[in-house]
Amino acid sequence: MTKLLLATRNAKKLTELQSILDAALGASRVQLVGLDSVPEYPEVPESGLTFGENALIKAREGVRHTGLPTVADDSGLAVDALSGMPGVFSARWSGRHGDDRANTDLVLAQIADVPEQHRGGAFVCAAALVLPGGKEHLVDGRMAGRLLRAPRGEGGFGYDPIFIAEGQQKTNAELTPAEKNAISHRGKAFRALAKVIAKELT
Amino acid sequence: MTKLLLATRNAKKLTELQSILDAALGASRVQLVGLDSVPEYPEVPESGLTFGENALIKAREGVRHTGLPTVADDSGLAVDALSGMPGVFSARWSGRHGDDRANTDLVLAQIADVPEQHRGGAFVCAAALVLPGGKEHLVDGRMAGRLLRAPRGEGGFGYDPIFIAEGQQKTNAELTPAEKNAISHRGKAFRALAKVIAKELT
Numbered sequence: 159m160t161k162l163l164l165a166t167r168n169a170k171k172l173t174e175l176q177s178i179l180d181a182a183l184g185a186s187r188v189q190l191v192g193l194d195s196v197p198e199y200p201e202v203p204e205s206g207l208t209f210g211e212n213a214l215i216k217a218r219e220g221v222r223h224t225g226l227p228t229v230a231d232d233s234g235l236a237v238d239a240l241s242g243m244p245g246v247f248s249a250r251w252s253g254r255h256g257d258d259r260a261n262t263d264l265v266l267a268q269i270a271d272v273p274e275q276h277r278g279g280a281f282v283c284a285a286a287l288v289l290p291g292g293k294e295h296l297v298d299g300r301m302a303g304r305l306l307r308a309p310r311g312e313g314g315f316g317y318d319p320i321f322i323a324e325g326q327q328k329t330n331a332e333l334t335p336a337e338k339n340a341i342s343h344r345g346k347a348f349r350a351l352a353k354v355i356a357k358e359l360t
Numbered sequence: 361m362t363k364l365l366l367a368t369r370n371a372k373k374l375t376e377l378q379s380i381l382d383a384a385l386g387a388s389r390v391q392l393v394g395l396d397s398v399p400e401y402p403e404v405p406e407s408g409l410t411f412g413e414n415a416l417i418k419a420r421e422g423v424r425h426t427g428l429p430t431v432a433d434d435s436g437l438a439v440d441a442l443s444g445m446p447g448v449f450s451a452r453w454s455g456r457h458g459d460d461r462a463n464t465d466l467v468l469a470q471i472a473d474v475p476e477q478h479r480g481g482a483f484v485c486a487a488a489l490v491l492p493g494g495k496e497h498l499v500d501g502r503m504a505g506r507l508l509r510a511p512r513g514e515g516g517f518g519y520d521p522i523f524i525a526e527g528q529q530k531t532n533a534e535l536t537p538a539e540k541n542a543i544s545h546r547g548k549a550f551r552a553l554a555k556v557i558a559k560e561l562t
Contacts, residue, residue, distance in 0.1 A: 205473055207441060237411060241443040253469030264466075267455030271407055 160359045165189045165220040165230035175348050177228065182352035187360050188350055196224055204246070209233060209284035210296050212246060218295035227359060229351060233344055235304060236319045237265060239272045245282075248316065258316055262309060263333045266320060268308045269305060279321065281330075281342040287358065295354045298336040299346025314338065334351060366392045367422040367432035375513065377431065377550050383556035390562050398426055406448070411435060411486035412498050413526060414448060417494045421492040427492055429561060432555060435485035435546055437519045438507060439467060439507060441474045460518055464511060471507060474485075479507045483523065483532075483544040487553045489560065497556045501548025515541065 164172055172192045177324035182312045193199050202219045206212035212232035218230030226269035234248030244251040244265065270276065280302045287295040302324050309330030318330035323341055330338055339345045366374055374394045381390050404421045408414035414434035422430030426508050436450030446453040454462035471479065482504045489497040504526050511521035511555065513533030520532035525543055532540055541547045 160397070160473075203473060205475065207478060240559065241445055243443055243445050245443065247442075247470050251468055252469065264455055268449050268453065270406060270455075272409070273407065276409060328376075 159186055159224055160188050162188050162190055162355070162359070163196070163220045163224050163226040163228040165192050165216040165228055169194075171231070174344070178345070178348045178359075179315035179352050179355065188355065190229075191226070193202065193220075196345050199203065199223060199254060204232065205229065205292070206232070207246060209282055209300065213284040214288070214294060214296060217286040217294075221288045221290055227287065228285050229285060229291050229355075231283055231285040231344060233281065233347075235265075235321070236282050237279040239269050239276050239278075246289070259342060262317055262320055265305070265317065272309075274304075279305050279322065280315075281301060281343040283347040285344075285347040285356055287351055287360055289297050289358065292359075295351070295358070297347055297350040297354065299348075301341055301343040301346070317333060319357040327332065361388055362390045363428055363555070364390050364392055364429040364561070365398070365422045365426050365428040366394055367418045367430055369395050371396075373433070373546075376546070380547070380550045381554050384551065385558050385562055390557065392431075393428070401425060406434065409448060410432070410498070411484055412469065412488070415486040415488035416490065416496060416498060418532060419488040419496075423490045423492055429489065429491050431489050431557075432488040433485055433546060433549060435483065435549075437467075437481060437523070438484050438498075439471065439481040440539060441471050441480075442467070464519055464522055467507070467519065468509065468511075472509075476506075481505060481507050481523065483545040485549040487546075488551040489553055489556055491560065494523050495560075497553070497560070499549055499552040499556065501545040501550075501552065503543055503545040503548070 164175055172190055176190045190256050202216055204212045205217055209232040216230035219226045234245055236242040236245055249256055252264045255259050280300045282300050284296060284298045303322050306320045310329045311319050315329040323328050374392055378392045399430055404418055408412045408417055411434040415432050418432035419430045436447050438444040438447055451458055454466045456462050482502045484502050486500045505524050508522045512531045513521050516533040523532050
């Protein structure tokens with residue numbers, strides 16, 4: 159069984175990618191390990207100006223520190239009327255890192271006067287695979303939709319309560335995790351990366 | 361003497377454009393009037409997604425309401441690392457319209473991790489002239505520079521304390537008004553528009 163590092167401390171992400179890999183490659187072909195299993199893992203500043211740069215920064219550090227083939231992702235919300243922002247700054251848009259409510263309220267305030275036809279946006283995810291020999295792969299996934307004027311729903315996280323994906327009636331925060339994974343930017347990127355992993359590692 | 365409406369309630373803007381027009385056309389050729397001289401002038405929502413759209417929206421409304429040839433401008437700060445934002449949202453970036461300190465602090469927090477070589481930006485101004493017959497002109501001016509990590513200086517307004525223009529050592533808030541007008545985005549746009557006004561109106 160091939161071991162693969164997923165450079166995250168997010169257990170949900172680990173489970174999601176593991177199940178996508180199991181479905182794509184057959185169970186027990188690849189075993190994911192997360193950063194919580196790696197002793198003395200350094201803090202890596204996400205200094206990239208694109209999702210792809212940040213995913214590659216994190217995946218390279220994983221290879222450097224562990225010697226394992228490493229997957230990493232970076233994602234966020236790109237609002238059309240904000241020229242694709244908050245983008246790589248999604249988690250700290252209000253200046254308060256990880257404060258979902260403050261970040262969401264700020265985006266709503268910034269585009270308060272933007273009319274319906276210009277309230278489009280997309281969740282975007284870049285996922286990188288870096289191999290110990292230095293070979294690098296980068297894929298991405300998008301979930302297009304539109305921004306509401308007030309939050310709705312209790313599930314999900316981040317900007318989910320103010321976003322309705324194309325073809326949906328519910329916000330991302332009103333979808334079940336399974337419904338959301340089926341259409342999500344991260345799901346798409348991870349499924350694309352599973353094909354790359356199948357070629358490279360199995 | 362030709363009368364021209366400048367669609368603003370900002371007296372400093374009125375003085376600045378009047379002196380640029382006097383220098384370009386000769387004194388007493390064009391007399392500017394501001395919105396404070398126009399009774400019952402409506403609030404116009406600046407709903408455009410670009411500076412040019414907003415300048416045209418304001419200038420068209422001036423012609424519609426007064427019948428005078430009308431100049432209007434819209435301007436703001438475009439930060440490279442924020443994909444050109446705050447842009448048309450510059451005055452309300454923090455969600456609190458006109459709160460210079462909150463807006464400035466928010467931009468600084470958002471790009472706190474952005475390294476020196478990516479801290480470029482520009483002040484941008486679009487200026488429109490709309491004539492009663494419906495003819496429209498749109499020009500723009502830019503002042504390129506870079507973003508500091510903390511405010512400096514007491515002059516100017518808006519984002520001036522965190523911006524140093526190319527070739528300057530001082531922030532915009534440390535320059536005298538005359539120094540700033542000589543290099544400013546608005547000065548450049550108004551001087552470009554003065555040439556158009558000279559052709560159209562005198």
